[in-house]
Amino acid sequence: MTTLRIAMNGITGRMGYRQHLVRSILPIRDAGGVELPDGSRVQVEPILVGRNEAKLRELAELHGVEHWTTDLDGIIADPTVDIVFDASMTSLRPATLAKAMRAGKHIFTEKPTAETLEDAVELARLGEESGVTAGVVHDKLYLPGLVKLRRLVDEGFFGRILSMRGEFGYWVFEGDVQAAQRPSWNYRKEDGGGMTVDMFCHWNYVLEGILGSVESVTAKAVTHIPTRWDEKGQPYEATADDAAYGIFEVRTPDGDPVIAQINSSWAVRVYRDELVEFQIDGTHGSAVAGLNKCVAQQRGHTPKPVWNPDLPVTESFRDQWLEVPANADLDNGFKLQWEEFLGDVVAGRPHRYGLLSAARGVQLAELGLQSSAEGRRLEIPEITL
Numbered sequence: 001m002t003t004l005r006i007a008m009n010g011i012t013g014r015m016g017y018r019q020h021l022v023r024s025i026l027p028i029r030d031a032g033g034v035e036l037p038d039g040s041r042v043q044v045e046p047i048l049v050g051r052n053e054a055k056l057r058e059l060a061e062l063h064g065v066e067h068w069t070t071d072l073d074g075i076i077a078d079p080t081v082d083i084v085f086d087a088s089m090t091s092l093r094p095a096t097l098a099k100a101m102r103a104g105k106h107i108f109t110e111k112p113t114a115e116t117l118e119d120a121v122e123l124a125r126l127g128e129e130s131g132v133t134a135g136v137v138h139d140k141l142y143l144p145g146l147v148k149l150r151r152l153v154d155e156g157f158f159g160r161i162l163s164m165r166g167e168f169g170y171w172v173f174e175g176d177v178q179a180a181q182r183p184s185w186n187y188r189k190e191d192g193g194g195m196t197v198d199m200f201c202h203w204n205y206v207l208e209g210i211l212g213s214v215e216s217v218t219a220k221a222v223t224h225i226p227t228r229w230d231e232k233g234q235p236y237e238a239t240a241d242d243a244a245y246g247i248f249e250v251r252t253p254d255g256d257p258v259i260a261q262i263n264s265s266w267a268v269r270v271y272r273d274e275l276v277e278f279q280i281d282g283t284h285g286s287a288v289a290g291l292n293k294c295v296a297q298q299r300g301h302t303p304k305p306v307w308n309p310d311l312p313v314t315e316s317f318r319d320q321w322l323e324v325p326a327n328a329d330l331d332n333g334f335k336l337q338w339e340e341f342l343g344d345v346v347a348g349r350p351h352r353y354g355l356l357s358a359a360r361g362v363q364l365a366e367l368g369l370q371s372s373a374e375g376r377r378l379e380i381p382e383i384t385l
Contacts, residue, residue: 001033002042002346004082007075007105009049009096012056014183015110016087019139021046024335026063034339042346049075076100083108083345089185090192094119101130106345108135108338112201112365113358115192120362124355125385135341135351136358140202140276141209142333148294148324149278149287150210157296158282161252164211166262168199168276169243171269175229182266184230187238194240196221196368199264201361203246205353206278207260208360212252218377219246219368224267242266246368287324295321359383 006025010016025046028034033043048056048068056068069075076084076099084100086093086109094114100107107127113136114120127134140146152158173180185191186198196219207214221241228238243265250258274290287296303320330336337353344351360383367378 001040003033003045004042004342004345005045005047005080006083006085006108007047007049007072007078007081008085008087009072010086010088010110011048012050012052012059013087017059019332019334020085020087020338021048021059021063023332024338027332027335028338028342034342036343036346042342044342047075047081072096073099076103076105082106086110090115090197094123097123098126101126101132101134104130104132106133108137108341109358110137111358112197112362113355114362115197117359117363117366120355120359121383121385124359124383127355128385133341133345133349133351134355135337135344136353136355137334137337138205138209138353138357139333139337140206141353142336144292144326144330144333145274145289145294146206146210146278147330148326149280149289152285152287152294152296152324153210153280157285157287157298158280159284159299160256161211161258161280161282163258164207164250164260164262164278164280166203166206166260166276166278167272168262169265169268169270170275172242172266174225174227175233176235180228184228184236186266187228187240187242188236189240194221194369195264195266196241196244196372197365199244200246200365200368201358203248203262203264204361204364205357207248207250208357210278210280211250211258211260213250214248214360214364214380215251216249216377216379217246217364217367217371219244219371221369221372224265241369241372243268244368244372288321294324296324297321356383356385 011021025044029044033041035041046065048060048065049072050056053070060068075081084105084107086096090112097107113123172182186193222243223238223241224243226238227235229235246262248260250260277290279288285298341351371378
């Protein structure tokens with residue numbers, strides 16, 4: 001059995017702790033590692049890294065993790081460490097990843113990988129030069145709902161795909177009467193916050209992974225709620241956008257144009273089955289996918305609604321769709337990608353979702369903000385290293 005030592009930086013944060021440690025690495029460890037295609041196994045040994053010594057010690061004792069440290073530079077330089085994972089602040093990420101790759105460490109990281117396209121491309125270039133295996137979290141493509149949606153695409157269910165519509169978000173409380181569900185830095189541009197920066201990097205890989213290449217963007221970024229209250233109950237100015245409305249022109253591998261519209265908002269109340277939903281419409285059928293569920297409607301089973309504003313609707317449109325079965329055991333998306341990445345590290349091959357894909361996500365966010373500021377459609381140039 002191969003054992004990979006993983007330095008997990010930023011592990012006291014919400015995503016680093018909940019999704020990557022508790023729901024991914026610890027279950028892999030406790031299950032005796034990951035079985036590889038050749039029958040061998042790879043085990044993981046996490047090392048908790050952060051700035052809060054007391055919190056690190058508490059988490060290590062709670063979860064039976066032997067090693068933890070506040071010395072990020074020291075753990076990167078440790079020759080026994082195989083992988084550096086980063087879930088810290090975006091502003092600190094490029095330096096951490098660059099240092100790790102220069103030290104010959106494989107890297108796995110949250111996104112965005114950088115605050116600017118220039119830094120994101122430089123990281124991708126360094127990843128190519130270093131020869132390490134670099135992976136970037138593309139968790140939504142591993143969600144059961146989107147796995148089913150992608151399967152429908154691969155099977156040709158939709159015929160010629162015409163459009164995609166996405167709705168994402170929920171109401172994040174302002175923090176005055178009820179505490180906010182998200183940290184206050186998310187709403188300060190100077191601290192790296194903002195809906196466009198946060199979510200357009202996700203939408204880029206979702207569009208690429210489900211439909212094809214993204215060729216243009218037209219976006220409007222808005223700060224709907226200008227004043228919020230922080231973790232200490234103090235009011236502050238929300239300088240970052242809390243909603244982003246985007247239109248993306250996509251080209252499928254067969255060359256067909258697809259129009260995608262995605263609304264993202266922390267100032268919307270949910271009236272849908274899941275917190276994120278995507279609907280694809282094609283000539284032969286349509287499907288709606290969320291985090292877990294996916295329903296579809298074939299052309300032959302499509303009813304013929306008649307518009308009559310004088311009469312109430314008597315049919316249940318939702319009942320006219322059939323659920324798409326999983327036909328497989330679809331585990332937590334973060335854990336599934338970790339397992340795939342660990343296999344790539346052992347095999348010495350590139351991970352399919354790497355730093356160049358992440359750079360395209362940063363590019364889409366930058367161009368989305370530029371489109372909003374200038375009020376125009378922007379084409380997306382190809383990134384070359």
